[in-house]
Amino acid sequence: MSSVSKGPTVTTAETSTATSDQRPEAPGATPVTGTARVKRGMAEMLKGGVIMDVVTPEQAKIAEDAGAVAVMALERVPADIRAQGGVARMSDPDLIDGIIEAVSIPVMAKARIGHFVEAQVLQALGVDYIDESEVLTPADYTNHIDKWQFTVPFVCGATNLGEALRRITEGAAMIRSKGEAGTGDVSNATTHMRKIRAEIRRLQTMSHDELYVAAKELQAPYELVAEVAELGKLPVVLFTAGGIATPADAAMMMQLGAEGVFVGSGIFKSGDPAKRAEAIVKATTFYDDPDVIAKVSRGLGEAMVGINVDEIPEPHRLAERGW
Amino acid sequence: MSAAQPVIGVLALQGDVREHLVALAECDVLARPVRRAEELAEVHGLVLPGGESTTMSRLLATFELLDPLRARLAEGMPAYGSCAGMILLANKVLDGRPDQHQLGALNVVVRRNAFGRQVDSFEADLDFTGIEGDPVHAVFIRAPWVESADTGVEVLATVPDTPAAGEAAGRIVAVRQGPVLATAFHPELTGDGRVHRLFVQTVRAA
Numbered sequence: 001m002s003s004v005s006k007g008p009t010v011t012t013a014e015t016s017t018a019t020s021d022q023r024p025e026a027p028g029a030t031p032v033t034g035t036a037r038v039k040r041g042m043a044e045m046l047k048g049g050v051i052m053d054v055v056t057p058e059q060a061k062i063a064e065d066a067g068a069v070a071v072m073a074l075e076r077v078p079a080d081i082r083a084q085g086g087v088a089r090m091s092d093p094d095l096i097d098g099i100i101e102a103v104s105i106p107v108m109a110k111a112r113i114g115h116f117v118e119a120q121v122l123q124a125l126g127v128d129y130i131d132e133s134e135v136l137t138p139a140d141y142t143n144h145i146d147k148w149q150f151t152v153p154f155v156c157g158a159t160n161l162g163e164a165l166r167r168i169t170e171g172a173a174m175i176r177s178k179g180e181a182g183t184g185d186v187s188n189a190t191t192h193m194r195k196i197r198a199e200i201r202r203l204q205t206m207s208h209d210e211l212y213v214a215a216k217e218l219q220a221p222y223e224l225v226a227e228v229a230e231l232g233k234l235p236v237v238l239f240t241a242g243g244i245a246t247p248a249d250a251a252m253m254m255q256l257g258a259e260g261v262f263v264g265s266g267i268f269k270s271g272d273p274a275k276r277a278e279a280i281v282k283a284t285t286f287y288d289d290p291d292v293i294a295k296v297s298r299g300l301g302e303a304m305v306g307i308n309v310d311e312i313p314e315p316h317r318l319a320e321r322g323w
Numbered sequence: 324m325s326a327a328q329p330v331i332g333v334l335a336l337q338g339d340v341r342e343h344l345v346a347l348a349e350c351d352v353l354a355r356p357v358r359r360a361e362e363l364a365e366v367h368g369l370v371l372p373g374g375e376s377t378t379m380s381r382l383l384a385t386f387e388l389l390d391p392l393r394a395r396l397a398e399g400m401p402a403y404g405s406c407a408g409m410i411l412l413a414n415k416v417l418d419g420r421p422d423q424h425q426l427g428a429l430n431v432v433v434r435r436n437a438f439g440r441q442v443d444s445f446e447a448d449l450d451f452t453g454i455e456g457d458p459v460h461a462v463f464i465r466a467p468w469v470e471s472a473d474t475g476v477e478v479l480a481t482v483p484d485t486p487a488a489g490e491a492a493g494r495i496v497a498v499r500q501g502p503v504l505a506t507a508f509h510p511e512l513t514g515d516g517r518v519h520r521l522f523v524q525t526v527r528a529a
Contacts, residue, residue, distance in 0.1 A: 028448035030487045038444040048337040069375040128441035151442045
């Protein structure tokens with residue numbers, strides 16, 4: 001990638017003494033990058049928006065034109081990964097560079113679960129967010145990536161609150177409910193979002209001493225569990241993903257408590273991607289206004305051909321990956 | 324503005340709307356999300372939040388808010404923009420999309436994503452004209468800076484001129500022009516209500 005960072009650099013002891021620069025070093029004025037606040041804050045800025053899976057720079061442009069808040073660069077959309085099988089990996093760096101060059105909105109990219117070197121490569125390429133994703137074939141069936149080691153923030157999938165909190169403990173700065181990617185079947189997205197939200201509500205009803213047991217059951221640190229009980233929400237932004245194919249799907253997920261929407265195969269596997277993409281963006285903003293959703297849902301052409309999650313044998317379900 | 328509790332809207336097309344609503348609610352004002360022209364007509368001031376300026380620009384046009392908002396700003400409605408909000412309020416944006424709509428409420432040229440990509444996002448303390456006490460802790464996320472400001476635009480904060488700041492040293496990151504305030508950073512993310520209180524004072528005085 002040719003672009004050079006124009007941002008400030010973190011001062012280290014060596015650089016500050018080796019320079020001949022005579023300007024004063026004001027304490028606190030030294031810029032610090034890669035903090036939890038800038039990582040989580042980046043996701044806050046995406047709220048109310050739609051993040052779209054794209055496989056080419058052309059698709060990225062269509063997504064940006066339609067009002068996407070970010071694009072997710074990957075080699076094959078989940079529907080194709082499902083259809084073609086084989087090992088799904090991080091995208092070709094040339095492809096990611098091409099997408100970064102094509103759009104001005106943030107570019108995310110997927111790394112395999114546990115594949116910390118793919119994540120290092122994506123950070124070096126300058127992507128704005130890494131999705132440690134179950135849609136790709138896991139690289140490690142025991143450990144996820146230690147996301148605290150990176151300057152770039154991570155989003156991770158979760159099917160329930162415990163899984164979300166374990167990812168946050170590992171350094172995830174954003175969570176998306178997993179759903180079942182590449183199906184166009186929204187049922188798992190609703191199941192996972194309802195589950196996460198219900199478990200948060202349950203924590204809120206508990207007395208202080210009960211939270212210790214809740215932490216044990218959720219297999220998550222007590223401090224984080226107590227924080228969620230206090231806030232009534234995750235300490236990071238919660239998006240939805242996996243099976244969203246229509247404006248009404250997106251609006252329903254927002255009404256169920258999602259703070260934004262990932263759309264994978266739903267756009268570029270449909271009859272008129274540009275129009276559908278724009279309609280999903282509008283429905284996400286006006287998720288609580290059925291008149292707007294009705295208006296934008298007209299004349300969108302064919303939705304992606306769906307697969308019922310029930311018909312997919314369990315070993316082939318992507319949501320089961322990650323723990 | 325004479326009402327005891329002014330109504331301040333937060334443009335709620337996309338972005339960190341909730342954080343601005345929370346910050347405003349602590350300033351003894353009525354804070355409301357604004358997505359429709361009718362809702363815009365009812366507010367005494369408007370916050371344009373952080374988010375994606377290209378997305379917000381597009382949705383402003385689609386939902387017929389662009390002209391009413393320009394009209395309110397031309398009439399002197401106080402406005403505060405953080406990050407993407409600053410980009411929207413500016414006369415001109417560099418490194419934006421050619422079809423991006425500008426509200427033209429600030430006589431400044433803003434450079435989008437000026438500090439770099441997300442890995443370059445940072446936090447630092449800044450001195451802020453008009454805010455007493457400790458420096459303001461500023462969170463910059465894929466932030467813009469003000470490339471140039473016309474006379475009549477008051478510069479309220481710049482990136483500290485230190486070696487560590489690199490090319491960003493001395494760049495303008497907070498401005499005011501009459502009732503319009505803008506910051507390249509996000510005071511709504513730190514729990515420090517002073518920038519919001521400064522804006523509320525402007526709304527009360529208008």
